[in-house]
Amino acid sequence: MCGLFGIFGVEEAANYTYFGLYSLQHRGQxxxxxxxxxxxxxxxxKALGLVSEVFNEEILKALKGKVAIGHVRYSTTGSSIVQNAQPFCVSFAKKKIAIAHNGNLVNAYQIRCSLEEEGHIFQTTMDSEVIIHLVVRNLKKGLVEAIAETMKKIKGAYSVLLLYDDTLVAFRDPWGFRPLCLGIINGGYVIASETCAFDLIGAQYLREVAPGEILVITQEGPKSYFPFKKEKFPKSHCVFEFIYFARPDSHIFGKTVYPVRKQLGKNLYKECPLEADFVMPFPDSGxxxxxxxxxxxxxxLEFGMIRNHYIGRTFIQPSQRLRDLSVKMKLNPVKELIKNREIIIVDDSLVRGTTSKNRFRGIKELGPKKVHFLLxxxxxxxxxxxxxxFPSRSELIAAKHSVEEIRKFLDIDTLYYLSIEGLVDALGDLRNKLCLACFTGEYPIEVDFSFKKDIAEA
Incomplete structure (x- = not known):
C-alpha cells in the first residue's frame, strides 16, 4: 500500500499536495x-518519516509550481531506505520525469534482469523503478505511447502518477486492484488514492480513473486513452481496501467505505449471534x-480499549519486533469495564496472530467472564x-492452523471469522469484481510464489 496525490494548474501546488498526503498518511508511514x-x-x-516530519514551511516554499505529485510509502517491494522513497525522479536528455506508484508488480524481477542485460542501471530496489525505465525507453514514440507500451509489459497492481514537464499523467492497471480518483479544484485538477484527500482541500470528486486508463492532464485539459480491450481483464478490486486500508470516509470503487464496514459487522451477527454484556472493537480497525x-x-457498544493516537498502525510496521513493541504502546484496556464481564471483541482481520495474542493476554489478566473474538x-x-x-504463507496463522487451533493459541472462548459470502454480500454489486485471492488462493494474475520483497536480491 501507498498513498498518491497529484495536482495540476493550481498555485502553491506543493502546499495542497502536503495536505493531500496528510489525509493519506494511513496508507504509508x-x-x-x-x-x-x-x-x-x-x-x-523526500525523506523517511511521516508527512509532518519530512516537510516544513521552508521546504514547501522552495517547491514552487502549479503541477505536483506526492507519495507516502508502505513498502511491499524494496526495503525501507531513503533511496526507495518516492516520488522517484530521473534525469535524461536534459529532462526530468518523476513517478509515484501504489501497488506491486509480479514480473518486476524478470523485467529488471532483462533491462540490466541491455545496460540499464538501477538506483533502487523498488519495482516502481522498472516502470520509469520502460517509459523513458519508449519516449521517442510519444508520452502516451510510451506509457501504453509499458502497461503492456508490466503485470500486477499499479496506480501510477507521472510528472513530465508540465504534464500530469495518471494510469491504472486494467484489473483495477488499487483505487485512484479524479477531482477538480479552483479551475485545476487533482488525483488521489482516496477521496478523503479531496475533502480536506475542498476539491470536488468527479470520477475514478478507470482500470486500464491513461489520463493525461495538460493546459488543454484532461484526455483519456485506453490501450487495452476492457473485456479481457475482469475487474479485481482489492477487497482489503474495504476491510482495512482505506479511510472510512473515503469513496472508492464506487462505494463509501464506512457503510460497507458497518454492514460487515451486521453480517457477522447474522452468522454468529451471541449474547454478552457489551460489544467492543479493537480500535480503530474494528x-x-x-x-x-x-x-x-x-x-x-463500549470502548474497552483506548487507543493512543500518536502511535502508527501496527500492521504496517516493517518488522515483527516493532509491531510487538507498538502493540503495548498503542492500546490500553479500561480495567473496570472488562472485569467480570462477558465481552464480544470485533476486529477487521487476523494476519500473523502475534498482535492479538499479546492483546488478549492483557485482557485476560483483568478477569473477564468470557471473551468472544469476531473478525x-x-x-x-x-x-x-x-x-x-504478507507475501509468505509462513507468516499467516490461518494458513497453518485451524480456527480451533487459533482459538486455543489466543486463549479465548470463541473465535469466528466472517464467511466469504458474508463478506461479498456487504459489497453488493461489486461481488463479482473483487480480488479475494488472500482468502481463496485464486489469483487473477499468475504469480510466482518465490517472490521476494527486495527484487535486487531475488
Whole structure:
C-alpha cells in the first residue's frame, strides 16, 4: 500500500499536495515526498518519516509550481531506505520525469534482469523503478505511447502518477486492484488514492480513473486513452481496501467505505449471534464493524480499549519486533469495564496472530467472564502479491492452523471469522469484481510464489 496525490494548474501546488498526503498518511508511514514542476525543471523533496516530519514551511516554499505529485510509502517491494522513497525522479536528455506508484508488480524481477542485460542501471530496489525505465525507453514514440507500451509489459497492481514537464499523467492497471480518483479544484485538477484527500482541500470528486486508463492532464485539459480491450481483464478490486486500508470516509470503487464496514459487522451477527454484556472493537480497525454488530444485535457498544493516537498502525510496521513493541504502546484496556464481564471483541482481520495474542493476554489478566473474538473478514490463508505486505504463507496463522487451533493459541472462548459470502454480500454489486485471492488462493494474475520483497536480491 501507498498513498498518491497529484495536482495540476493550481498555485502553491506543493502546499495542497502536503495536505493531500496528510489525509493519506494511513496508507504509508515509512517515507513521504513531493515533486513539483516549477516552469523549468522538476524539484523534489523526500525523506523517511511521516508527512509532518519530512516537510516544513521552508521546504514547501522552495517547491514552487502549479503541477505536483506526492507519495507516502508502505513498502511491499524494496526495503525501507531513503533511496526507495518516492516520488522517484530521473534525469535524461536534459529532462526530468518523476513517478509515484501504489501497488506491486509480479514480473518486476524478470523485467529488471532483462533491462540490466541491455545496460540499464538501477538506483533502487523498488519495482516502481522498472516502470520509469520502460517509459523513458519508449519516449521517442510519444508520452502516451510510451506509457501504453509499458502497461503492456508490466503485470500486477499499479496506480501510477507521472510528472513530465508540465504534464500530469495518471494510469491504472486494467484489473483495477488499487483505487485512484479524479477531482477538480479552483479551475485545476487533482488525483488521489482516496477521496478523503479531496475533502480536506475542498476539491470536488468527479470520477475514478478507470482500470486500464491513461489520463493525461495538460493546459488543454484532461484526455483519456485506453490501450487495452476492457473485456479481457475482469475487474479485481482489492477487497482489503474495504476491510482495512482505506479511510472510512473515503469513496472508492464506487462505494463509501464506512457503510460497507458497518454492514460487515451486521453480517457477522447474522452468522454468529451471541449474547454478552457489551460489544467492543479493537480500535480503530474494528470500530465500524463493531458498530454494525452492536446495532444488529442490540448489545451495547463500549470502548474497552483506548487507543493512543500518536502511535502508527501496527500492521504496517516493517518488522515483527516493532509491531510487538507498538502493540503495548498503542492500546490500553479500561480495567473496570472488562472485569467480570462477558465481552464480544470485533476486529477487521487476523494476519500473523502475534498482535492479538499479546492483546488478549492483557485482557485476560483483568478477569473477564468470557471473551468472544469476531473478525469481519474470512481467514487469510494465502499471500498477497498485489500490494499488501504478507507475501509468505509462513507468516499467516490461518494458513497453518485451524480456527480451533487459533482459538486455543489466543486463549479465548470463541473465535469466528466472517464467511466469504458474508463478506461479498456487504459489497453488493461489486461481488463479482473483487480480488479475494488472500482468502481463496485464486489469483487473477499468475504469480510466482518465490517472490521476494527486495527484487535486487531475488
Amino acid at each position: 515509512e517515507s513521504a515526498g513531493i515533486a513539483v514542476y516549477d516552469g523549468e525543471t522538476i524539484r523534489e523533496w 470500530t465500524y464493524a463493531a458498530i454494525g454488530y452492536s446495532q444488529a444485535s442490540g448489545i451495547p 469481519s473478514c474470512p481467514p487469510i490463508r494465502f499471500p498477497c502479491f498485489f500490494g499488501i505486505d
